[in-house]
Amino acid sequence: MFERNRTYTRVAHVFGALFLSCAALAATVPAHADATLDRVKAAVQKSLGADAQVKAVEKTPLPGIYEIDLGTQIVYSDAQGHYMLVGDLVDAHTRHSLTQARLAELNKIDFNTLPLNDAIKYVKGDGSRKIAVFADPNCPYCKRFEEALKSxxxxxxxxxxxxxxxxxxxxxxxxxxxxxxxxxxxxxxAWMLDQQLPAQAGNCSTPLEQNLALGRRLNVTGTPTIFLTDGRRLPGALTATQLAQVLGTGK
Known part of the structure; x- marks a missing residue:
């Protein structure tokens, strides 16, 4: 009976040591993964030089190929930064672009943090759905979008x-x-729909500089850029039908 207990004790010690070893190994995996991604990020940044800023690097489903987040664009690279792939990574089964899905996720914003007092507010109907738009008064697509809003x-x-x-x-x-x-x-x-500017010059304090800085932080690279309350952006002028569908489904 005593020998059996000693055997059980030795087995318990072995399994305990094995468990601790596995736990220690698991704890080191994220750190090792992070170090690998850091090395890839440094290598790619060196290859690209000052012309681009590598914001983040992630693994892809393809062995040895990494996703390179450049802010407004995603490209793909090997671990050494020697070769770049520019274009969409597509799931062959679903036909969905993994690249576009990742861009949409990475460029999401917190709608509630937008300084809405720095924007022109337009309420149509009960105003229950909300969107934010970055627009230039000389942008023809912005004028087209204003026409769509009137629909x-x-x-x-x-x-x-x-x-x-x-x-x-x-x-x-x-x-x-x-x-x-x-x-x-x-x-x-009056300006966007009828080409009529105010008679007086703009001599008041404006939020234009703040808006430009905000747009840069949010990676706004074109007008109109539309943001939904869930944080997603919709670049380009939507038609009235497209906008109604987006708002109608809550997307």
Whole structure:
């Protein structure tokens, strides 16, 4: 009986030591993985030089190929940064672009942190759905989007338009005139829909510099850029039908 107990004790010690060894090994795996990703990030950054900033690196389903997050773009690289793949990584079974899905996830924002007081507010219907738009007064696609918002198929929406003057030298001048008008929303619609600028110049304090800085932080690279309350962005001018579908499904 005594020998059997000693045997049980030795087995317990062996299994205990084995468990501790496995636990220690598991604890080192994330650190090792992080170190590998750091090495890949450094190698790719060295290859790309100062022309691009590598924000993050992740593994992909393809062995030896890494996802390189450049902020507004995702590319793929080997571990040494010697070779780059530019384009979409597609799941052959679902036909879905893994690249676009990752970009949408990486570029999500916290809608609740947007400084909405720095935007022109437009309420249509009960205003229950909300979107934020970065727009330039010289942007033809922004004007097309304003026309879509007027459509009867787009209902119950609140639109926050951040003036984002980046397209032309007089974009800032027009933005200031619109922001400083007695009725900003009326002035915005008059210009975007009817090509009528306010008579007075923009001599008030404006949030344009803050809007430009905000857009840079959010990787806004074109106008219009539309943000939904769930944080996703919709680049480009949507048609009234497309916008109604997005708002109608809550997406």
């Amino acid at each position: 009867s198929s787009v209902t119950n929406v609140t639109v926050y338009t951040f003036l984002f003057p980046v397209l032309a030298p007089d974009s800032a001048t027009k933005s200031k005139a619109i922001w400083c008008a007695p009725d900003r929303l009326k002035a915005w619609h």
